[in-house]
Amino acid sequence: MATHNLRVVSDRGAARGPLLQVDGVSLEYRTEERIVRATHRVSFDVHAADRFVLLGPSGCGKSTLLKAVAGFVPPCEGEIRLDGERVQAPGPDRIVVFQEFDQLPPWKTVRQNVMFPLRKSRRMSRAEADECAMHCLDKVGLAGFADAYPHTLSGGMKQRVAIARALAMRPKVLLMDEPFAALDALTRRRMQEELLALWDDAAFTLLFVTHSIEEALVVGSRILLLSPHPGRVRAELNSHQFSLASQGSAEFQAAAQRIHQMLFDVPADTADTTDTQVPRERPAARQYRGKPS
Ligand SMILES: Nc1ncnc2c1ncn2[C@@H]1O[C@H](COP(=O)(O)OP(=O)(O)OP(=O)(O)O)[C@@H](O)[C@H]1O
Known part of the structure; x- marks a missing residue:
């Protein structure tokens, strides 16, 4: 390699x-x-x-x-x-954050979504999980939306909740x-x-x-x-x-x-650098043969 x-x-x-x-x-x-x-x-x-x-x-x-x-x-x-x-x-x-916006159970509020894995893994009491959830929501700028339901949030806000929920678990x-x-x-x-x-x-x-x-x-x-x-x-x-x-x-x-x-x-x-997205569809590329200059 x-x-x-x-x-x-x-x-x-x-x-x-x-x-x-x-x-x-x-x-x-x-x-x-x-x-x-x-x-x-x-x-x-x-x-x-x-x-x-x-x-x-x-x-x-x-x-x-x-x-x-x-x-x-x-x-x-x-x-x-x-x-x-x-x-x-x-x-x-190991916690995964996916691309999809529907990774948050819609029947739980934002705060409950973040608290849920903390409670399920029995890491924290309800009060501690609540405090941790609010801390993490604050970090992603969503403390003011703690009691909102996911369907009322934008895509970016939903991703922030998913990130807060993941970080709250302190994964390795x-x-x-x-x-x-x-x-x-x-x-x-x-x-x-x-x-x-x-x-x-x-x-x-x-x-x-x-x-x-x-x-x-x-x-x-x-x-x-x-x-x-x-x-x-x-x-x-x-x-x-x-x-x-x-x-x-x-x-x-x-x-x-x-x-x-x-x-x-x-x-x-x-080489065309105007579009640096790796193409979604592309025939098999030739092998990379050496270190670039
Ligand atoms: N559930 C599945 N059953 C059979 N083949 C699968 C399954 N999931 C993925 N594959 C195949 O495994 C290969 C790798 O897929 P994978 O989704 O990991 O690629 P990727 O690099 O993440 O692609 P993308 O950027 O499009 O998401 C592909 O050929 C795909 O068709």
């Missing part, structure tokens, strides 16, 4: 060793008619406080990898370890599967900003799936590039230096273009 530094920086928490280890993991779906291989021998390490992004084209197995880390899909080959323990089932140490790893993909561009940008502000505050460990190169550079401190279906590791990058503020800069554009080339091996002089 090639490891590239867009800029060399030290890894926060690296001294403690990896928190999450994905080691040679192949994932398959078995139906009566056929076997679909979603990923092939994928390996990566996530350290505490990393914002680790899985980036690749549609169908390369990003969501399936996230589900495997969550414990919903067992590897057919390889192993996933969290804090040295083999992942074999879902657990409260927060798993996010294209959480902002269904939002309009302005809201998406604001949500990215808020997620980074939350991370500045709490330095949680994030595993984030996207097919947007720009979002990967903004949100991620490290990025794993996956090849088209079935997903194989193409490269791993450090991207700590980028933020929303650097998005229009020449350095940011150059990094986006380089990632595009690494994913699709497009010659530099023909």
Whole structure:
């Protein structure tokens, strides 16, 4: 596997060793008619406080990898370890925030939605769970909507509730599967900003799936590039230096273009950087053969 530094920086928490280890993991779906291989021998390490992004084209197995880390899909080959323990089932140490806006039970208020997993996991008394829920809702700017029902909220607000609910559980790893993909561009940008502000505050460990190169550079401190279906590791990058503020800069554009080339091996002089979304439909790309200059 090639490891590239867009800029060399030290890894926060690296001294403690990896928190999450994905080691040679192949994932398959078995139906009566056929076997679909979603990923092939994928390996990566996530350290505490990393914002680790899985980036690749549609169908390369990003969501399936996230589900495997969550414990919903067992590897057919390889192993996933969290804090040295083999992942074999879902657990409260790994919480997933999905793209869909309907992940909040509609019959519960915002506050009840955040309290529910805290109470269900028997971590806290009702009063403690209530206090924790209000604290987390305050962090995402929704304390004033604690007694509202989800159907009265915008898509962005629902995603904020889902994030508050996840962070309230203090998971070892927060798993996010294209959480902002269904939002309009302005809201998406604001949500990215808020997620980074939350991370500045709490330095949680994030595993984030996207097919947007720009979002990967903004949100991620490290990025794993996956090849088209079935997903194989193409490269791993450090991207700590980028933020929303650097998005229009020449350095940011150059990094986006380089990632595009690494994913699709497009010659530099023909690469189109006006649209840096990883295409949803694309024929199998040629293998990436070397480190970019
Ligand atoms: N439940 C399923 N049964 C059979 N095949 C599946 C199932 N879910 C996903 N797949 C297949 O596994 C492969 C990986 O899918 P996955 O959703 O993980 O990709 P992805 O990279 O997250 O794509 P996207 O960006 O479009 O969400 C695809 O070929 C897909 O068709």
